[in-house]
Amino acid sequence: MRDSESFPGLHAWLDTPLGRYVMAWEAARFDAQVADIFGYNAVQLGVPELDFLRANRMPFRFRAGAGNVGVETDYAALPFAAGSLDLVVLPHVLEFAANPHQVLREVERVLVPEGHVVIAGFNPASLFGVKRMLAGKTGCYPWRGQYLSLRRLKDWLALLSFETGSQASGCFLPAVEQPQWLERLRGLDWAGDRWWPIGGGVYVIHAIKRVQGIRLIMPKWDRKAGARALAPLVQKAGGQPGSPGMRLDAGDDTPRP
Template identity: 80%
Template sequence: MSSPESFPGLHAWLETPLGRYVMAWERTRFDTLVADIFGYHAVQLGLPEFDLLQANRMPFRFRAGAGEVQVELDYAALPFAAASLDLVVLPHVLEFAANPHQVLREVERVLVPEGHVVIAGFNPLSLFGMKRLLAREACAYPWHGQYLSLRRIKDWLALLSFEANCQASGCYVPALEQEKWIERMAFLDGAGSRWWPIGGGVYLIHAIKRVQGMRLIMPKWERKAAARALAPLIQKTSPRREGSQKTLVERDFGRD
């Protein structure tokens, strides 16, 4: 946490042509996913140089981690109260964290029931994953990370009572560093999304925290309104009026 950046090598790689290609796809997907997630508090963990919550409309949004952030923290021990956040965004944190499962446990703890998490990661079952296996520079970002498959992420989320809502995979171009070759191979994005939908170099997954046995508690004013709507209409009459009405009835019967 004392480092000026959480993953300094990753930040440098994202400035390369291949990194810009990846982030262009991810930012578009993040904007689409978070735009319709509502609540009060949203946090982005990691990659503070990219505002991945810009399309969200929650009143309180901030970035946390290391570097140019509002809150510096350890991903494995989030300094937030339990059930205090409505949305957590995790862009490429799990594959470089020392204990990714603990990071997810902390995310589950700080999310409110029905809270949302959006995770971005590198796909090991892709051309990016093949590049990782063949990379000679074992310490170079992003190839040295612990790439987690979508299936493993889903298993972890299910163990933590999350329900996977949707997922997306993209960036089918081989892990080439030259911009001209990335542009020439761009046709693979269309073909890959059609013929190999889970084989993109990166993926996004959106999940919702489910809590068993929860029920909606209506405010008191709604219960009163419902009770009034169901109650029979009773006409109140004063004792004097009741007596006078009785006299009139007896008088009418007397006449008969």
């Protein structure tokens, strides 16, 4: 596991007042998203300190990545068979991964058809995004990395044949670390959710892996031609069909007794 894949600074930030505030909001959103997703196997990639699969009822749920996890892995090369997982949750992996698009490709590979992925990320078009811009490249976690907008993430998912579903944005407060200021500014969450619903500091989005079915294309038959080909040989008598005692010899147009 490379250092760029383990995000040690992010894990330390989770224990700050702002980190706990963000994780509490995300945990509630993940609970709502995964509660009614059914299957057999579910995996959480990233943020092993929290269990974002706790509300899910699949028989086999585990965490993978670095740290206190069931499976240690590189997010860009998952050690799971293709089409073996029903649900993957990605809390804050893509914005700090060295190759986020490859991580999504791996998620698409290991998911079954109609499998689900739930992603949490930091929103660049928010007060958190402003904090990241001011921090620059030398900023500490989580004010670094490549924040992905919802629009860009949806484009990536569409290229991998995912259909995006519900999404939520929250944590509209500025990136302040003092508990007293977090408490005083709580009203911004209500105002932001009402007046600027896409401007939250973090978002959670749900997507489903779609696989196009095979459609059998049948030839377009000419019904009239088919009916003519199946019509019985017409008996003729005196040029009129149905007259007894007369027949039409093959290759001869003359009626004979």
